Amino acid sequence: MCQSPRLRTTSRGAQAELIRNNGPWKGIDDLEIAVAEYIDWFNHRRLHGEIGLIPPAEHEDHYYRHNPAPATVGVSVQSLH
Numbered sequence: 001m002c003q004s005p006r007l008r009t010t011s012r013g014a015q016a017e018l019i020r021n022n023g024p025w026k027g028i029d030d031l032e033i034a035v036a037e038y039i040d041w042f043n044h045r046r047l048h049g050e051i052g053l054i055p056p057a058e059h060e061d062h063y064y065r066h067n068p069a070p071a072t073v074g075v076s077v078q079s080l081h
Contacts, residue, residue: 014038014042018034018035018038019031019034022034042056043055043056043057044056044057044058
């Protein structure tokens with residue numbers, strides 16, 4: 001099973017489509033390359049209609065450039081020793 005969290009978030013149907021339409025595979029290495037290429041397409045080139053027809057990675061980059069993370073506050077933890 002693939003350990004990539006981004007692939008796990010995609011629909012199982014999309015994963016099955018990738019494997020069914022592009023096989024048969026010569027080996028696990030070929031399948032891993034195909035999955036990596038699919039993840040790259042899904043995140044960096046696929047135009048997503050719900051976010052203005054831009055790729056998800058571009059939307060995420062734009063979000064974090066315009067919504068910086070709040071400053072962290074240092075917390076002092078007393079030792080039990």
